[in-house]
Amino acid sequence: MGFERFTPYVLIAPALLYMGIFIGIPILESVYIAFFEQGAFTLSSIDRLLTSSNYVEAFKFTLLLAGVIISVEVLLAVIIAVFLYYAFPGRDALVYIVIVPLAISDVAAGLIWYSILTGNGFINKLLLNAGVIDSPIQFLGYTVRHLEFLAIVLAEIWRSMAIVFVITFAGLQQVSREIIEAAEVFGAGFWAKLRHVIIPSIKPPLQSALIIRTLFAFQIFGVVWVLAGRDIPVLAGEAYYELRILFREDIAALYALTIAAVSIAFGYFYLRLLRARHLEV
Amino acid sequence: MEAPGYTLGETIKGLLRAWAASMIAAWIVTPLGISILYAFSSPDLYYNPGIVLPTSLTLSNIQQLWNLGAAQSVLNSVVVGILTVSFSFLLGLPAGYAFAKYLFRGRDALKLLLVGMRMFPIIVIAVPLLVIYFRLGLNDTLLGLALAHTAMALPFVVLISSAVFSGVPRELEEAALVFGLTPLGVFYRVTIPLALPGLSAAAMFTFLMSWNEVFIASVLTLTNRTLPAFILQSALASTDPIKFAAGFLMIVPALIFILIARRYLITAWSITIR
Numbered sequence: 271m272g273f274e275r276f277t278p279y280v281l282i283a284p285a286l287l288y289m290g291i292f293i294g295i296p297i298l299e300s301v302y303i304a305f306f307e308q309g310a311f312t313l314s315s316i317d318r319l320l321t322s323s324n325y326v327e328a329f330k331f332t333l334l335l336a337g338v339i340i341s342v343e344v345l346l347a348v349i350i351a352v353f354l355y356y357a358f359p360g361r362d363a364l365v366y367i368v369i370v371p372l373a374i375s376d377v378a379a380g381l382i383w384y385s386i387l388t389g390n391g392f393i394n395k396l397l398l399n400a401g402v403i404d405s406p407i408q409f410l411g412y413t414v415r416h417l418e419f420l421a422i423v424l425a426e427i428w429r430s431m432a433i434v435f436v437i438t439f440a441g442l443q444q445v446s447r448e449i450i451e452a453a454e455v456f457g458a459g460f461w462a463k464l465r466h467v468i469i470p471s472i473k474p475p476l477q478s479a480l481i482i483r484t485l486f487a488f489q490i491f492g493v494v495w496v497l498a499g500r501d502i503p504v505l506a507g508e509a510y511y512e513l514r515i516l517f518r519e520d521i522a523a524l525y526a527l528t529i530a531a532v533s534i535a536f537g538y539f540y541l542r543l544l545r546a547r548h549l550e551v
Numbered sequence: 552m553e554a555p556g557y558t559l560g561e562t563i564k565g566l567l568r569a570w571a572a573s574m575i576a577a578w579i580v581t582p583l584g585i586s587i588l589y590a591f592s593s594p595d596l597y598y599n600p601g602i603v604l605p606t607s608l609t610l611s612n613i614q615q616l617w618n619l620g621a622a623q624s625v626l627n628s629v630v631v632g633i634l635t636v637s638f639s640f641l642l643g644l645p646a647g648y649a650f651a652k653y654l655f656r657g658r659d660a661l662k663l664l665l666v667g668m669r670m671f672p673i674i675v676i677a678v679p680l681l682v683i684y685f686r687l688g689l690n691d692t693l694l695g696l697a698l699a700h701t702a703m704a705l706p707f708v709v710l711i712s713s714a715v716f717s718g719v720p721r722e723l724e725e726a727a728l729v730f731g732l733t734p735l736g737v738f739y740r741v742t743i744p745l746a747l748p749g750l751s752a753a754a755m756f757t758f759l760m761s762w763n764e765v766f767i768a769s770v771l772t773l774t775n776r777t778l779p780a781f782i783l784q785s786a787l788a789s790t791d792p793i794k795f796a797a798g799f800l801m802i803v804p805a806l807i808f809i810l811i812a813r814r815y816l817i818t819a820w821s822i823t824i825r
Binding site (some may be wrong): 277278279281282284285286288289292295296297298300305350354358360361364366367368369370371372373374375376377378381382383384385386388389392396398406410426428462481482485487488489491492495496499506509510513519522523525526527529530533537545 | 571585
């Protein structure tokens with residue numbers, strides 16, 4: 271197996287072609303649905319988007335949720351990854367436990383946290399029976415939208431911190447033992463090793479984790495829908511609602527295109543900012 | 552001479568570490584455990600404010616959920632999942648093999664393209680896809696959904712199979728060639744058996760991706776709903792215990808997968824980033 275002329279291209283072509291078709295054609299169709307009415311180009315859909323839909327709120331909340339969730343979970347993931355760097359009895363078991371939420375869908379995570387936070391849920395029952403409160407605290411519902419926001423943040427962090435953790439942890443594990451040993455030879459103690467070897471080694475995997483996590487965060491849907499319905503509008507949720515309930519395809523297409531645009535913009539600026547050397551494969 | 556046993560400093564460090572470890576474990580496990588318990592508790596126990604955790608478990612919630620139509624949606628999810636794995640592996644394995652075993656012009660650029668596709672918000676194709684599917688007659692079909700899920704899974708499959716195939720020692724393949732096997736024979740007799748563990752984990756994870764996917768499924772299916780779409784459209788309107796039973800159904804494959812493929816989870820996720 272060496273430099274063979276056509277075989278690799280033949281092997282790759284079907285996959286590339288499939289992706290081209292399933293990304294390219296829908297994008298083109300999206301633009302058509304959004305901006306063309308009976309064959310003529312029109313911007314009336316944008317007008318309706320801004321006046322008769324939750325677009326601005328959805329945009330705001332999507333970015334806000336992404337910002338809050340990612341900041342907190344990155345901090346947690348890094349702390350836990352460093353904590354679990356050195357082996358101790360039970361460390362491996364704990365790593366697997368922390369990774370469990372990776373396989374859990376956002377809908378399931380929403381339902382799980384619903385069971386904790388709802389009126390008859392675990393927290394309320396616990397506090398009621400412990401005598402701490404007299405009547406159930408309402409965490410979910412339109413009147414407590416700020417608490418719903420918090421509930422969504424909590425559920426998402428619980429679920430997706432595992433993603434950031436896995437990437438960071440795997441990256442950390444590959445820190446060469448030799449570097450650590452060299453540091454020890456030079457008299458580096460625990461904190462010095464932490465500051466000068468471990469923390470800097472976190473940066474590359476963390477950057478990868480950050481970009482992929484942020485891009486996925488713009489698509490947040492299931493958790494919000496389960497815990498708050500449309501009380502907290504988000505881009506994907508409104509797209510679903512506009513398409514499936516209101517049958518306004520052009521508005522839905524605009525929502526979808528917004529998600530795509532935000533993702534591409536973020537990805538582009540992020541890669542530019544870091545000159546993504548580590549993404550070169 | 553040092554006395555045997557732990558110093559005070561070591562003991563305190565050990566205790567703090569144990570405390571932190573149990574806090575982390577509790578944070579992950581408690582919500583999971585609670586929701587599963589509630590899924591199996593009868594409505595009278597659940598709605599009784601005096602009972603925090605049920606002591607007797609029942610299958611009645613699952614049964615009710617089944618009657619509501621969950622059985623069909625579980626089946627649909629399984630079908631879509633299997634189709635997705637089949638299609639994405641059919642298209643993705645050859646590409647992954649090519650990236651792993653061949654040097655060719657544009658290799659790095661193409662791989663970067665694939666990484667970019669992996670990061671593309673695939674859910675945005677659902678909106679136009681619905682319109683396109685109407686024209687093609689694929690609307691509200693499991694096949695249509697599986698094709699969309701394949702687009703979601705394909706970049707992942709290519710990247711991870713490429714990594715798995717790279718892990719198969721070249722010397723073994725070359726030795727097989729020396730012994731007279733054709734390149735295809737080498738692929739079947741040497742590469743595939745060695746790549747099987749990694750590929751199996753990838754297959755399970757791909758199935759899980761399709762199983763968990765909710766946005767595209769909710770948009771593209773109406774009468775042939777998969778489980779997440781069913782939950783969104785029916786279970787959310789039901790009583791709490793039904794909701795929890797639905798949540799439990801959703802996480803069953805996830806728990807099974809973690810049990811079986813836990814060793815590959817770490818490598819699988821970190822590979823597709825790089």
